[in-house]
Amino acid sequence: MLEAKELRKQYPNKLALRGLNLQIEPGEVFCLLGQNGAGKSTTINLFLGFVQPTAGAAYINGVEVASNPLKIKQYLAYIPENVMLYAHLTGVENLALFSSLAGFRYSEKELLEYLANAGLPAEAVRRRVGTYSKGMRQKVGIAIAVAKHAKVLLLDEPTSGLDPKASNEFSELLRRLSQQGTAVLMATHDLFRAKEVGTRVGIMREGELVDVRPTATLNANELEQLYLTYMQ
Numbered sequence: 001m002l003e004a005k006e007l008r009k010q011y012p013n014k015l016a017l018r019g020l021n022l023q024i025e026p027g028e029v030f031c032l033l034g035q036n037g038a039g040k041s042t043t044i045n046l047f048l049g050f051v052q053p054t055a056g057a058a059y060i061n062g063v064e065v066a067s068n069p070l071k072i073k074q075y076l077a078y079i080p081e082n083v084m085l086y087a088h089l090t091g092v093e094n095l096a097l098f099s100s101l102a103g104f105r106y107s108e109k110e111l112l113e114y115l116a117n118a119g120l121p122a123e124a125v126r127r128r129v130g131t132y133s134k135g136m137r138q139k140v141g142i143a144i145a146v147a148k149h150a151k152v153l154l155l156d157e158p159t160s161g162l163d164p165k166a167s168n169e170f171s172e173l174l175r176r177l178s179q180q181g182t183a184v185l186m187a188t189h190d191l192f193r194a195k196e197v198g199t200r201v202g203i204m205r206e207g208e209l210v211d212v213r214p215t216a217t218l219n220a221n222e223l224e225q226l227y228l229t230y231m232q
């Protein structure tokens with residue numbers, strides 16, 4: 001569902017990604033770990049088509065991203081640390097807007113259901129999004145991903161700044177999406193969440209994926225040790 005082939009990104013003064021090869025299947029949650037500047041966001045941005053590769057290619061559902069920037073948008077949803085929504089619209093209005101941009105028109109009842117399933121409290125759905133907490137905005141982001149039937153979910157530091165309860169709820173939503181067959185690529189600094197929701201973890205260092213492990217083979221301590229070993 002997601003594939004990188006010899007994907008490389010050279011910025012004017014920095015080789016940010018050095019020939020990444022990666023495949024992520026439907027239902028997988030792949031967590032990218034690594035220090036600041038390791039190349040995690042660059043990887044996500046290449047899959048989003050926000051930046052152009054210097055060499056190699058990124059594919060989503062078999063479609064090359066760089067040459068089909070509009071087509072790939074129909075397959076994916078993106079949740080950055082701060083989900084971009086229209087602050088002056090309510091939660092339900094935002095969901096209606098983003099779903100319709102993706103070609104889906106839902107009744108009010110259906111929209112409310114999507115928001116409820118994403119865990120947004122009923123009292124919030126008709127409030128302006130400008131009044132939402134970060135966790136609530138993340139939930140609207142998930143509701144949008146589900147409502148547009150995204151096959152791929154790209155996440156960049158989604159739990160950063162969430163309290164433990166919100167973070168836990170977010171993990172639960174991700175797990176449900178992966179069970180429904182969504183392929184997830186998540187950049188994170190949160191080893192605990194990576195172990196909890198990831199099916200695989202990849203450790204990035206200086207633009208290279210230096211290790212990839214199925215999370216089932218590691219306990220939380222082993223993951224931390226592995227991470228620290230590479231960061232030395």
Ligand SMILES: Nc1ncnc2c1ncn2[C@@H]1O[C@H](COP(=O)(O)OP(=O)(O)OP(=O)(O)O)[C@@H](O)[C@H]1O
Pocket residue numbers: 011012013014015016034035036037038039040041042043187
């Ligand atoms: N637009 C840009 N122009 C020049 N250099 C850039 C640009 N974007 C990123 N870089 C550099 O590329 C390298 C990789 O950055 P990237 O944002 O991918 O790292 P990251 O692993 O996501 O880090 P963080 O955990 O801090 O988000 C860094 O050295 C960064 O300074």
